[in-house]
Amino acid sequence: MDIRHFYMEKGQGKPLILLHGNGEDSSYFEKQIEEFAQYYHVYALDTRGHGKTPRGDKPFSIRQFAEDLLGFMEEHGIARAHLLGFSDGGNIAMVFAIRYPERVDRLILNGANLNAKGVKPSIQIPIEIGYKIAKKFAGKSNKAKLNAEMLGLMVNDPDVPIEELGRIHAKTLVIAGKKDMIKEEHTRLIASGIPDGELEIIDGNHFIANRNAAAFNEKVLAFLKSE
CATH class of the missing domain: 4.10.810 (Virus Scaffolding Protein; Chain A)
Structure with a gap:
């Protein structure tokens, strides 16, 4: 890889990788890391060109970020992980789960979108x-x-055709706020397009993980712990 990710790491157990949104960094998940680390081995990454991770020379695109994630997992010996992505991070997780379904255990897409x-x-x-x-x-x-x-x-x-969602094998939680910047019908379309997808719409806007953390964390942990 042409870059080394900056990341925060905490906890033990199954790997859970957190992917932030556009223009942000791993600190976006400050209200999730401590709580999730009680049950999982949490990695919160700074995406290429965000936070403390360098820009590098490769394309600046969601698909490249998905390849970067694969490189991170291989570098750290992570064969399979839960993925939680917010906004552009959700798009990275979605593209990754389409390309590498065998590397994803459970998938949480928060405020993701197929296209503009x-x-x-x-x-x-x-x-x-x-x-x-x-x-x-x-x-x-x-x-x-x-x-x-x-x-x-x-x-x-990310310009993902709806048909490609059928390639996601992971049990998936699609979660968004009632006043999200992503159209609710679009969020519902994503959930219905994933073979084992389920939907949660909770109070709040696009930034529910930060501004309605208690409800968000409860939904995510219940999903990860479910059979």
């Missing part, structure tokens, strides 16, 4: 405008280039 059409227009339209502006100035400013890459993840990725 799954995001509410009030959120997506400003993102696309910002992306076009940043892309225009990317050749003149490194800051604009980095901004274009970040926004590009929300414009061009």
Whole structure:
């Protein structure tokens, strides 16, 4: 690999890998790590170009991040793990589970989307405008280039055809907030497209793991411990 991930690690037991969202880092899961580490060996990663993990030279895309995750698992001798991804982290986990179903035990997708059409227009339209502006100035400013890459993840990725969800073998929890930036019908579409998928909609917005942590953690742990 051309990068080494920064990550936080705590607990013992089955591996549980946490993947944060766009422009964030592993600290997003500050309200999950301690609690989940009572039952699992938790790894919270900083994605390529986020937090303390370097950008590297490879493409800045959800599919590359999924390959990075495979590299991380191989580097740490993790044959199979539970995956919990939020927002773009959910998209990484989803793509990974499609590509490497044998490496995923249980899958939790929080605020994930198949494509940009799954995001509410009030959120997506400003993102696309910002992306076009940043892309225009990317050749003149490194800051604009980095901004274009970040926004590009929300414009061009993950672009997963609904049919590909059928390749996910893991028992999957799709969870979102009642006022999420992802359209509820889109979240329901993802849950229904995964063969062993189940859906939970709880109080809150896109950031339920942080702002409604008690309810979120309860749902996730109940799912992971279920038969």
